[in-house]
Amino acid sequence: MTPNSANLEKLLAEVRACRYCVSEAVANPLPHEPRPVLQASLGARLAVCSQAPGTKVHASGRPFTDRSGDRLREWMGVTPDVFYDERRVTIIPMGFCFPGQDAKGGDLPPRRECASLWHAKLFDSLPKLELILAIGSYAQRWHLGPAAGKTLQETMLAWRTHLSREDGPPVLPLPHPSWRNNAWLKKNPWFEAELLPVLRAKVRALVSDGRASA
Numbered sequence: 001m002t003p004n005s006a007n008l009e010k011l012l013a014e015v016r017a018c019r020y021c022v023s024e025a026v027a028n029p030l031p032h033e034p035r036p037v038l039q040a041s042l043g044a045r046l047a048v049c050s051q052a053p054g055t056k057v058h059a060s061g062r063p064f065t066d067r068s069g070d071r072l073r074e075w076m077g078v079t080p081d082v083f084y085d086e087r088r089v090t091i092i093p094m095g096f097c098f099p100g101q102d103a104k105g106g107d108l109p110p111r112r113e114c115a116s117l118w119h120a121k122l123f124d125s126l127p128k129l130e131l132i133l134a135i136g137s138y139a140q141r142w143h144l145g146p147a148a149g150k151t152l153q154e155t156m157l158a159w160r161t162h163l164s165r166e167d168g169p170p171v172l173p174l175p176h177p178s179w180r181n182n183a184w185l186k187k188n189p190w191f192e193a194e195l196l197p198v199l200r201a202k203v204r205a206l207v208s209d210g211r212a213s214a
Helices: 005-016 055-060 067-076 112-124 137-147 152-157 159-163 179-187 190-207
Strands: 046-049 089-091 131-135 171-174
Touching: 005 112, 046 137, 046 190, 067 190, 131 137, 131 190, 137 152, 137 159, 137 171, 152 159, 152 171, 159 171, 171 190
Parallel strands: 046 089, 046 131, 131 171
Antiparallel strands: none
């Protein structure tokens, strides 16, 4: 598909209408009505690539409308107005719909079907991306491939290497901004001291008003 706005809008409409996970084609269907959540535009230079919507995002239909989103925007140094401006920020999770919860009340992993059906098409339609923020191990494995570490820690410690890669847009790995990672953040003060200033500087350059594309 030739990258242009019309083709991208058509593709986004197809993703938002996707009901594959509740069809007879899957053995373990989604336990509720699908509600794919993402945003993208042809001119965006920054992509936020995370795991899957949680319950609040499933209810709102808008990415990161929860405490994790507040922390992520703080890490990036952006306001909600900038974050939700699809001309500047593309948001593509590994799973587009809330995957449901396990017996203990935790969110299930992202549905695998989303990436196999849609991700290659979507990223082929976004030729202007200059930075991908890969949030969490699921996104890191997809965007980094064999270069991803065996653990989140291993991937994060190599962040400078991933940021300087030459085979595709640079990837900056991030832990998920959930409160569940508070212990990791406390044990890794270099994240705030060394990585966050780089993240904010790069984000600021990519989403500044003078560089946003329609």
